[in-house]
Amino acid sequence: MNKELKIFGVVTFFTLFLYWGVEPFAHSQMHKHVESHGFTYDGTADIKEAEAKLAAAKESGNKVEKAEATAKAKKEFWANVVKISKLKGDPVAGEAGFAMCAGCHMDGAMNMGGVIPPSLNHAGSLYDKNYLIALIKNPAMAGNVDHKYKDTSMHPMGSVSSMITTDQDVANVVAYLKANKAGELTTKEAFTEACERCHAMRYAKTTQLGDTPKFKYKKDELKHQVKILEEQDLVKAYMGKLPPDLSIIIRARSEHFLETFVENPQSQLAGTSMPRVGLSHEGYEKVKEYLTEIGDPSKPAREAIGPWVILFFIIFTGLAFLWKKEKWNGHH
């Protein structure tokens, strides 16, 4: 009895040591820790990033001026966004401004500079308020992809700042979105509006062109496939590579990775062309739920069975112990 307890103690010790000591240490060495910022967008992360680059530039004496200008531009930009977010927007006055958005963001829109402008039907719940302000002021800065542009007004949505010019107008449009384009959205709608213009989901039969219809004739099916390939070529030219299919990304990446990646792709893949998507907490939860429904549909069943498996092991251990005791009875 005493001996068994000792063996059990040793096994338990090493198991826990591996689980809480070695594994987390190895993980921390292999992946840098990225702080999540709770789906708030005030530029803190972007400014920190720019300042780190500036420090590195100063050390190497290379491109110091450019790094200095970027850090300064980021600080000014986000300070302005925070200032606008404090203005009281008038949703009624914002409707006229929104008409300009709808010129590009309409149902059945065509590819524009690389992607199809997404539907804004739920933009009020899907995106964070500060992020929407930033996006209208300067979409390349908002998405933290300004490094891709010599002049950020070259972004496919860059012309917006010349249509909606005053800070009050920006606040009004955002107030309009928050008042009229919010409300319950399904998990699929969240994915469609936030990610689908770039990412296909093979398991859900969706592509950058939306749901793939069922075709009666092979000829029509092939025609549609050609259209998908043409659309993907445009996205590829815009992004530098075709964004990956997200069918099973929920199983390939940790939850923390996904959350921090969507909040700020640069934090995990420095230099990547994927923009920040600017989701609100609610928007992110919906997208994550959709990725789980499609990529890991058996998750609820698996989780439900977990406690039963553990209960089985506990009962089984008790029985095994009693059986052993019975067999060895009188042999010592």
Ligand code: HEC
């Ligand atoms: C000139 C056409 C055009 C106009 C006008 C325009 N947009 Fe866009 N918008 C785009 C394109 C193109 C994209 C996709 C850009 C990308 O994914 O890189 C986009 C993306 C977006 C996104 C998704 C951003 C993200 O990071 O997920 C939102 C939200 C949005 N626009 C809101 C607006 C609002 C609000 C207005 C009006 C104030 C507006 N847009 C006006 C073309 C336009």
Ligand code: HEC
């Ligand atoms: C404007 C285009 C665009 C949009 C919109 C977009 N992505 Fe991406 N995404 C990309 C590109 C490009 C890559 C490839 C990045 C690379 O390898 O540099 C990528 C890569 C990814 C990856 C893989 C990261 C890895 O580990 O390699 C994930 C996960 C991802 N995107 C999730 C999302 C989610 C979730 C959304 C919607 C909330 C979204 N993306 C919206 C362009 C986009």
